[in-house]
Amino acid sequence: MARLSLRQQWTILLIASLILGIIFQLFHLPAALLLGPMIVGTVMGLSGASVRIDKRLFVLAQAVLGCMIGQTLSPAILPPLLQDWPVVLAVLALTLAASGLSGFLLVRFSNLPGPTGAWGSSPGGASAMVAMAGDFGADVRLVAFMQYLRVLFVATAAAVVARIGLGSSGGNAELVWFPALNSSFLLTLVVMVAGAWLGQKLRIPSGALLLPALIGATMQGTGVATLQVPEWLLALAYALIGWSVGLRFTRPIFLLALRTLPQMVVSIIGLMLLCGGLAWMLTRVLHVDLMTAYLATSPGGLDTVAIIAAGSRVDIAFVMALQTLRLFTILLTGPALARFISRYAHARAS
Numbered sequence: 001m002a003r004l005s006l007r008q009q010w011t012i013l014l015i016a017s018l019i020l021g022i023i024f025q026l027f028h029l030p031a032a033l034l035l036g037p038m039i040v041g042t043v044m045g046l047s048g049a050s051v052r053i054d055k056r057l058f059v060l061a062q063a064v065l066g067c068m069i070g071q072t073l074s075p076a077i078l079p080p081l082l083q084d085w086p087v088v089l090a091v092l093a094l095t096l097a098a099s100g101l102s103g104f105l106l107v108r109f110s111n112l113p114g115p116t117g118a119w120g121s122s123p124g125g126a127s128a129m130v131a132m133a134g135d136f137g138a139d140v141r142l143v144a145f146m147q148y149l150r151v152l153f154v155a156t157a158a159a160v161v162a163r164i165g166l167g168s169s170g171g172n173a174e175l176v177w178f179p180a181l182n183s184s185f186l187l188t189l190v191v192m193v194a195g196a197w198l199g200q201k202l203r204i205p206s207g208a209l210l211l212p213a214l215i216g217a218t219m220q221g222t223g224v225a226t227l228q229v230p231e232w233l234l235a236l237a238y239a240l241i242g243w244s245v246g247l248r249f250t251r252p253i254f255l256l257a258l259r260t261l262p263q264m265v266v267s268i269i270g271l272m273l274l275c276g277g278l279a280w281m282l283t284r285v286l287h288v289d290l291m292t293a294y295l296a297t298s299p300g301g302l303d304t305v306a307i308i309a310a311g312s313r314v315d316i317a318f319v320m321a322l323q324t325l326r327l328f329t330i331l332l333t334g335p336a337l338a339r340f341i342s343r344y345a346h347a348r349a350s
Contacts (some may be wrong), residue, residue, distance in 0.1 A: 070216020
């Protein structure tokens with residue numbers, strides 16, 4: 001693959017992603033246009049492809065998702081969260097405890113250097129964890145591999161679970177790929193670009209996604225304006241995010257991680273099962289369906305969970321509220337938790 005020109009690699013990436021995305025779409029798999037490019041990107045990355053997605057395009061793709069989320073969020077989600085705040089806090093605490101246990105076991109029973117295992121097992125905020133990990137003595141390459149391997153596992157599993165939850169009638173709604181555009185679309189572009197730029201300027205983790213979501217939700221919730229995010233723009237954003245994640249799985253990083261890959265996979269599956277158990281508990285105490293609870297507690301990236309939720313019959317506002325709350329909690333507690341796990345696990349090993 002490395003011997004092919006960039007033009008040839010791009011051609012293979014585009015055609016293969018389109019074919020696989022259409023196949024998944026025919027089977028009504030949620031996030032089909034994310035999973036197709038992500039899987040193709042992963043295979044090409046491991047095959048030595050040198051094609052990469054410009055970071056600015058990835059940021060804009062996140063902003064498109066932010067605008068899509070802003071269409072669905074409303075002030076109505078706040079009362080349920082505030083009313084059931086003990087349950088919400090319990091879910092957050094148990095999620096952190098599950099990730100802490102996963103990180104502890106990974107550091108204790110693997111050969112990962114320093115606090116790498118603790119940072120790599122943090123649930124959510126993948127890009128932020130990778131950005132911060134190097135400042136705390138972790139191997140950034142392995143942290144990135146672990147984080148995006150988890151995103152790949154979680155995105156695939158959540159999409160399959162969502163497909164099962166949808167049943168045979170799910171995903172049959174007729175999509176209008178190229179609707180007539182109006183002034184709302186121009187406003188959406190302004191919100192998208194301004195939110196992405198401001199999120200990067202202020203160095204807000206996942207700010208390119210969160211700021212457009214908050215701005216759009218405020219506009220729509222107050223009746224000031226509405227956003228228009230056409231399906232073709234969403235499909236392009238899904239593909240860019242899928243490629244960005246998949247192409248990170250390069251052969252050198254994979255070979256470096258190969259000796260601890262079984263422990264990584266067990267850690268990821270264990271964390272997914274623990275979060276699945278939390279989802280089941282959530283349905284017992286709150287009036288939410290299992291699919292909504294599963295996506296709300298899923299330890300994946302905020303953007304990938306948003307894509308899957310958008311293609312499923314779930315309460316996307318509840319999902320994004322819990323995912324966003326968990327993201328900020330992890331960003332605040334992640335460094336201290338990683339240091340504690342690394343120090344205690346290595347001390348026990350000694």
